[in-house]
Amino acid sequence: MAFHYYCRHCRQKIGDLDVDIDRRQLGLEQLSEQDEQEMIEYDKRGNVYIRSICEECEQALAKFPDYHEQDTFIQ
Numbered sequence: 001m002a003f004h005y006y007c008r009h010c011r012q013k014i015g016d017l018d019v020d021i022d023r024r025q026l027g028l029e030q031l032s033e034q035d036e037q038e039m040i041e042y043d044k045r046g047n048v049y050i051r052s053i054c055e056e057c058e059q060a061l062a063k064f065p066d067y068h069e070q071d072t073f074i075q
């Protein structure tokens with residue numbers, strides 16, 4: 001199973017994880033159904049896309065918390 005992490009703000013790829021583990025081991029089971037739908041996408045080939053945040057955007061958000069209200073602020 002391949003997990004692809006990317007930044008939800010700038011769409012930058014954060015990393016890939018190609019492992020044979022269960023979703024429960026990733027802690028994804030702890031998410032509410034709504035969180036899961038917002039954060040995780042699946043495709044038919046077994047890829048899992050996880051929306052996260054990259055270091056750059058995390059730092060930007062720390063400096064400019066107002067951007068928190070916008071889903072995408074760098075294009």
Ligand SMILES: [Zn+2]
Pocket residue numbers: 007008009010011012053054055056057058
């Ligand atoms: Zn980013």
